Amino acid sequence: MxxxxxxxxxxxxGEVATxxxxxxxxxxxxxxxxxxxxxxxxxxxxxxxxxxxxILTASGxxxxxxxxVTEKAREDWYADPRQPNERLFQxxxxxxxxxxxxxxxITIAAINGACxxxxxxxxxxxxxxxxxxxxxxxxxxxxxxxxxxxxxLYPLLALIGPAQARRMIxxxxxxxxxxxxxxxxxxxxxxxxxxxxxxxxxxxxxSTKGPTALRLVKRMINAATVHQMAxxxxxxxxxxxxxxxxxxxIDEGLSAYREKRPARFKLETD
Amino acid sequence: xxxxxxRQSLAHRYVSHERRSSERLTVVRDSGVxxxxxxxxxxxxxxxxxxxxxxxxxxxxxxxxxxxxxVVLTGAGDSFCAGVDISAEGRRDFYMPPQQNERLYxxxxxxxxxxLQSLPQVTVAxxxxxxxxxxxxxxxxxxxxxxxxxxxxxxxEIGFGMYYDVGCLYGLLSLVGPAQARRLTxxxxxxxxxxxxxxGLVDQIVSSDELGDVARGWARDMADRxxxxxxxxxxQLYASTNARKRHLASLEIELMSCYYDxxxxxxxxxxxxxxxxxxxxxxxxxxx
Numbered sequence: 139m140x141x142x143x144x145x146x147x148x149x150x151x152g153e154v155a156t157x158x159x160x161x162x163x164x165x166x167x168x169x170x171x172x173x174x175x176x177x178x179x180x181x182x183x184x185x186x187x188x189x190x191x192x193i194l195t196a197s198g199x200x201x202x203x204x205x206x207v208t209e210k211a212r213e214d215w216y217a218d219p220r221q222p223n224e225r226l227f228q229x230x231x232x233x234x235x236x237x238x239x240x241x242x243x244i245t246i247a248a249i250n251g252a253c254x255x256x257x258x259x260x261x262x263x264x265x266x267x268x269x270x271x272x273x274x275x276x277x278x279x280x281x282x283x284x285x286x287x288x289x290x291l292y293p294l295l296a297l298i299g300p301a302q303a304r305r306m307i308x309x310x311x312x313x314x315x316x317x318x319x320x321x322x323x324x325x326x327x328x329x330x331x332x333x334x335x336x337x338x339x340x341x342x343x344x345s346t347k348g349p350t351a352l353r354l355v356k357r358m359i360n361a362a363t364v365h366q367m368a369x370x371x372x373x374x375x376x377x378x379x380x381x382x383x384x385x386x387x388i389d390e391g392l393s394a395y396r397e398k399r400p401a402r403f404k405l406e407t408d
Numbered sequence: 409x410x411x412x413x414x415r416q417s418l419a420h421r422y423v424s425h426e427r428r429s430s431e432r433l434t435v436v437r438d439s440g441v442x443x444x445x446x447x448x449x450x451x452x453x454x455x456x457x458x459x460x461x462x463x464x465x466x467x468x469x470x471x472x473x474x475x476x477x478x479v480v481l482t483g484a485g486d487s488f489c490a491g492v493d494i495s496a497e498g499r500r501d502f503y504m505p506p507q508q509n510e511r512l513y514x515x516x517x518x519x520x521x522x523x524l525q526s527l528p529q530v531t532v533a534x535x536x537x538x539x540x541x542x543x544x545x546x547x548x549x550x551x552x553x554x555x556x557x558x559x560x561x562x563x564x565e566i567g568f569g570m571y572y573d574v575g576c577l578y579g580l581l582s583l584v585g586p587a588q589a590r591r592l593t594x595x596x597x598x599x600x601x602x603x604x605x606x607x608g609l610v611d612q613i614v615s616s617d618e619l620g621d622v623a624r625g626w627a628r629d630m631a632d633r634x635x636x637x638x639x640x641x642x643x644q645l646y647a648s649t650n651a652r653k654r655h656l657a658s659l660e661i662e663l664m665s666c667y668y669d670x671x672x673x674x675x676x677x678x679x680x681x682x683x684x685x686x687x688x689x690x691x692x693x694x695x696x
Binding site for chain 2: 184185187219220221222223225226229230240242350353354357358360361362365366368369370371372373376
């Protein structure tokens, strides 16, 4: 591709585009610039009528460590005038997740390693998840005192239901590839070196089906699940901003995490 | 405090570079109020591709413009907005990138409608003249509507074999309810300012020569009163009404794409309109 990306490889071949998260030294954690690059990729795909399938994968040993919460990354967090506070950051992230969800292409996540937080959010809005056998999912957000936001809760809930969603989000226990397949969260689990070939095989199968029918079914499934939550999503940016401002739990949670000590979160009685 | 000032000045710099007016869509920002003017008066501010893209761009950056607390949407000249530009000239470049087909047009169009409805600012449409089709859709996507005594609302699409699409139906429905929404969409009746006020479609009627001043004055007062709580209640009202229709709107994109690909009524409708005759539409009895 002529387009230059710092944190992605983005290739198109025939009807298949491959998005590769490419910040392996940071386990493909999203910093601000990376989010905006992903935005550009989604905008590109949205108007690309030749590409019918998208593979979302990553380089290195992890798939995605979620949002980059290092101090350096957090300093940049509200530096962009497009998202100068938490509310607008949430909104901008949410719009990105929604537009990725709404891509007319059939999307397949090829999960090569640890898939954490926002990483899990991105794969749960894909149509299929193919996973390397040593990969796992984890949602550590509540352990650092924040919620599972940016509209990532709804697709997870739709896939695995409230009991399993509670377990993943409230206990922060990781879920292995095998277990996730049993839960219905993952379409197939394959040896790591077969991840891409398995994804392409799935695409081959899908490419024999009616393209308009596939697109309509995709939209119908999203309409019947995640888009039903649009009213909740509309309130989420306000809720998260008010929560952060009121408690400061995020700062305590991150400090504790960096200092490897238990966090002392604010109680209502404090 | 200092940090906040730095952030605001950064936003302002970004505004001056990126957040510009275009010839077809002017934006004037002053004292917490942004006045957005559809500026294609010779075409009664009909939305062609260029104007649609400019509007989408503007709604996109306005939401992050924390200096702006009230947005006024109005039209230049005697019309508010004549809807989609269905002139031969308007249609010619309609399906150019990034809206290369009906589906992408619907999707991009909905970005504007949902973007407007969920703007964190208080929004007011200053309806200075006829609001036709999408024009009504833009007005109903705002929080308030001040209208000139010479304005009227009309949704003529169905009569042309077209459709009241791009997610415009939901804002209308939540304002006036199903009975009046049927009247506007299925019958295509003209609703003048008085009638619009009666059915709850507009908030205030102002004489046409005073509308601009009244709307701007109201907006300046509102800008002083637009607290966080005002934004919260706006979002809560949006979430409780139109946001709940987004799942339907996501299907509307595909529905309209297939409808226009399979149904030629609009060509008959537009031809009949141009020749001043009654259209003869197809009937569903034609078997698949």
